[in-house]
Amino acid sequence: MKKVLSILLASMLALVLAACTANESAGNEENDSSNDNSDGGSEEKVLYMNNGVEPTSMNPPIGFDANSWNILNNVMEGLTRLGKDDTPQKATAENWEKSEDGTVYTFKIRDNAKWSNGDDVTAEDFEYAWKNLVDPETASPAAFLAYFIEGAEAYNKGEGSRDDVMVEAVSEKELKVTLTSPTGFFINLTANPAFFPVNKEVAENNPEWYAEADTFVGNGPFKVTEWKHDSEMMMAKNENYWDKETVNLDKVHWAMVNDPNTEYQMYKSGDLDSSAIPSDMADQLLDSEEAVIEDQAGTYFYRFNVNKEPFQNKKIRKAFALAINQKEIVDYVTKNKEEAAYGFVSPGFTSPSGEDFREHNGKMVEPDPEKAKQLLEEGMKEEGYDELPAVTLNYNTSESHKAIAETMQQMYKKNLGVDIELANAEWNVFLQNQKDLKHQLSRSSFLADYADPVNFLESFVTDSTMNRTGWSNEEYDNLIEKAKNETNDEKRWEYMYEAEKVLFEEMPIFPIHYYNQVVLQKPDVKDVVRHPVGFLELKWADKE
């Protein structure tokens, strides 16, 4: 026993000593390398960013979220790329032609568009990628975006064939796309990472080409040079990029730090150039010079379930909508400088006549406790209620959603004299129940995939997976259908204005606030572009 114990102690001691010495020598290395960084700052520009988590997938049709887009949008490029003004600019495509009726597009791909391995980017790479996007085997969550392409929806739903998807490489550098209708915002869509090309030769040789840094082949301003899964990623300027002169940064380092406080502390200690703002510090930090506030196309809102009592009644729905004061919620509860929402389409979409969608349609719903109370009484009379059926408000578990829900509970108590219950559930459970129409009143959010109001409004057509209210309105469905098929842009916008009015006349939903993107960014970092549709752009970024 004596021996056992002494061996045990000795080995522990040895381990600790080893750890200590290792620490010391590494400490020196650490200092050396950090010195190198500061000395070499003028030679090599490295931007330190945080992606929070590992990108869901670097395969363009699968990585359909901000975590993947942050990376993908900088190592790949579609036919177009959103410019600093958030409108689509020529990128891999040098120009394009539209047929008379607006349904056939022919893109000419740049001669000097190259993959990071030196291959030419060809029309065939696009054809291959887009057909994969809608291939039911790929199971892409973004496939619905491509339903504007002739034959895509049928193929994706298992009813058509790959050959019938009307994307065709006419020649090595010419891509012809036939749309089901003259979709006015198709060019906008081509900037979305789901529509990025895939190097066909590489992908056919190695179906998992996107899984590692060594095998990843992109065509964007940067290339992936190092990728330690769930830990970090390194990007370097892509020498084969057609517009490499524009790219200022030499490298971008991506950390994957998923704790907002740690992220902020790393930012403070200089390990990161940009950080989200921990919610409990928003008050102090939002007014600092390092805070960057950008719009995000999206709306935080609530869904009624029109199949459940008492919300089958339009007046009761309206009463519940008018009893909420959005301004008070953003000023005193979320305190994140969001804009209070009185419509569903967020501001920032400019019509052909140069008018903002939001300004044209104005406030669709405005807090009005008096009217709310009156509407509630009328609604209850219509339904023959002596007492309002019990109402439960559902939200997915999160401190910020809870704070909003509790505020709404008080507003209903104060403005309508109605006591409602709150219930929360973990996200996946909540989402399932919302889709199964098990809630009465539930928290919701919408983030736009592409910059067009129809993207918001199509959510509430009868069969949309985003509907989740049980609401179905023929007039509304028709207006959206028309908005998608109209060639005349002015008219198209008229239909969309009209559709939003119908939506709020019926009130199956009501808005709380529009989203924004709030980050801290070091003052020496310039021209990082954060598009309202959610992708981050480092092509022009610079560090002084």
Next chain:
Amino acid sequence: MVKYITKRLVLMILTIFIIASLTFFLMHAIPGSPFNEERGTNETVQANLEEHYHLDEPLLVQYFIYMKSVVTFDFGPSIKQPTETVNDLLGRGFPISAELGIISIVVAVISGIILGVFAALRHNGIIDYMAMAFAVLGISIPNFVLATLLIQKFAVDWDVLPAATWSSPMHMILPTIALATGPMAIIARLTRSSMIETLTQDYIKTAHAKGLKPWKIVIKHALKNALMPVVTIMGTLLAGVLTGTFVIEKIFAIPGMGKYFVESINQRDYPVIMGTTVFYSAFLIGMLFLVDIAYGLLDPRIKLHKEGGE
């Protein structure tokens, strides 16, 4: 002894089997699915996916498929990251978690014992009070609070250590302290009280009377008996450190196993849930078993098996 070990092994396998079965049925009892997305795929695609992962089969059939994967320890690819198998994820995350856990345990044991011994030797003196005040703080401050505090002081305010991530030994210092402080405090208190008790024993007085050097008495005679209670709670501490790593890993952005454990449940990534749960429980049960064996070896008074007396 052999009989005892065999019996324990059988019990261990039974325990793992029960854990695996419970996990399976619990995870299928919660609503939601791995393909439940805000912007979902269409029904045909959903159906294809469910077929591919056998999620359309009756639950019992799925149960047998999973049990087979548990037995062969091949859980197949993750549903959410199909380019990687569950074993890949475990192989990547576990060594890092283990490294953090082992270093923390070692640091906790050694510093805890040293602190405890000194406190006992200077019983009711200044050192004792300071050591115990430190220990009480260590026990009462949760490791995630301590972690954030450490980062704030050492990384942000003084800028002497890196704030987070796991790329050099320097990065290991703060998470190790955060994780080791709690167990260290417990060990220190335990060592102190049992040391004080041991020091009053007759055989220690005899040793003094024989004229042995005081440090020799402490290390050779007193400590080895005083440490028995520490060995007893090693099992519990180990479990604490293992689960503690989840929180610490998240705060320090350490790419260990904790992330897969927690994320897989949120995402309903069934193969990863099964893989991490079975692996973790097997590991924990195995460690507890080793602690028990070590306990028996260290203290001959403890009989591991009833037949020993026959």
